[in-house]
Amino acid sequence: MMNAQVKPNGEITVLWQAARLTLTGKYVTSPEILCVHGSAIGTLGNFSASIGKAKSKKTFNVSAIVAAALNNGTVLQYEAELPENKQKILYVDTEQSPYHCQKVMRRIIRMAGLPLDEEPKNLEFLTLRRHTPEIRIAIVEKAIYDTEGLGLVIIDGIRDMVYDINSPSESTKIISKLMQWTDERQIHIHTILHQNKADENARGHIGTELNNKAETVLEVAKDKLDSNISTVQAVHIRAMDFQPFAFRINDDALPELVDDYSFNKKESQYFDYSELKDEQHKQALEAAFSEAKQYGYNALIDALKRGYASIGYMYGENKLGKLKKFLENKRMVVKDSAKKYRYNPEYYY
Template identity: 60%
Template sequence: MENRKAIEAGQDITMQKEDFAALWKTIHLKVTDTYEVPPEILWVNGSTIGTLGNFSASTGKAKSKKTFNISAIVAAALKNDEVLKYSAYLPPNKRKILYVDTEQSKYHCHKVMERILRLAGLPTDKDRDDFVFIVLREQTPDKRKQIIGYMLENMPDVGLLIIDGIRDLMYDINSPSESTDLINLLMRWSSGYNLHIHTVLHLNKGDDNTRGHIGTELNNKAETVLQITKSQQDGNISEVKAMHIRDREFDPFAFRINDNALPEIVDGYVFQQPKQDRNFPLTELTEQQHRKALENGFGKQVVQGYSNVIAALKQGYASIGYERGRNVLVSLNKFLVNKRMIVKEGKGYRYNPDFHY
């Protein structure tokens, strides 16, 4: 029985010579090849948050105004100009925007669509060819992916795809295999159709971590992850910052909803500084110090279990002269994860030597 399964498994992955020959042309990288820099299409205060061929995400807890923030991004792309703090430029052959909503009713989606047009300064009494909005609330996860894939196949001029509710493209957000498959699908769509995908995912209620295994995969693979947070100083204000970003980090900004039900910048808003343990100068440690500590604590292994991760950090940082207690190490772990200096793999964590400090 086991032999038969092994043979079947082998048959499943066996590749014909002619198939591999065609695939080889797409996967073989040569030093003599030349590649164009991916066109940048989305910025915040001069920092690039989106390029063609990649994907990004917005995340936040319920009622944090995530969809209002997305509306500003789409409005900027429609105008090829600036809205809120977002600037956009879609090339002439990639001017179409496809907005996919998986959560809301048609009534509420219509309000979002109108809001986007108003933010862009465009009329709301006529339809546009460059802005396509579809509502997939009543479809299954598989059917949603099929519909999006079909539309991309038949709309080559799409430059920006919004998926408001990526969680609804899967059945189990904690499934490692399903999460990996979905992220791979986003990478195939964005690369294969030369567009940018921006998705939306909720944060956990109890902390600031993205939900489920799909959240971990997003953090590891996305070009940028924006975090939208309700202000602790004023519940009517939302703060926007970069949770992860490949380009230089931009200054956070805040917005409120004005009397016209549109988001607007809050000028002069003062962000509360995060509390840090003064006895552990995280920001004063050099990149080389972090690398040495993480190499000593983690090596190349995946450390399983949170308590073992803390123990690895304790050992690694003690080896460079920074031995600290558990509370500081917990804060250190959050700092390192946010910087992608360590990344989550399954139920464990590993050192990521390719981080940008």
């Protein structure tokens, strides 16, 4: 029996024919509307994300993106160039009260150099804190399809568009919505999501989906020695990578560049998400747990060493410790009440 949500066979045939790619067809490159140092971080028809831990100043950073888009100029290191027929911006906040959202809006207007005593004609700001995830999605979808001249959408709090941040089905649904909205309306969507406390990965299954599908993922991080400074770098980018930059909040409560900032090149304390593919982890873990179903800590480290060596990765003790933490955070390896570790083949990467 056909699923109630599946389109009739005739409609599927039409969609199938429309999806066929031809060798001789003419396909255009997506227009670049957001760049850093000449490197595209946002194009029409795609979506991107900012991730960072709490208090890393993610919203300050995104305010700079919106301000650049409002005046089609440069703010911090963000260079915006929205087409003439796509200069409307929709900013959606799912977390804060109207009072705090207005502070963000006023900051954007000040950074863009626009007057504070009149409503900006190209910026619409929505506060959706009071609503459920379904209603938030419905409101955003309505605004996207009914706003003429829309070019850029900010969703500050994509986590609040789902009930369970670790639900594969909910995560797939909202990411599919982002892909549908950006493709059908030829807009760019930039979302904001927290990082895990224990590592540098975006939170939950929705974070994994963002990493896999986003055009660009920017990491906003607080300097470890100076909490007044935040850094911005691309942890995933389809275009050419750009030099990271740093900003601080000045006496006017606005972000400004730190020109003389020195980036510390010390080795990360975390295992890099992009170092290995899902299939490689699976092959290594199956080899690691081929001799036993569960291990104590020391035996687990030895097993991981053997398993990853079997696929060509010779890791030392320090790297294996980072790997073990990464595998636990992804629930690829789980620890039971007896402090024994076992392989979880049902994980969601």
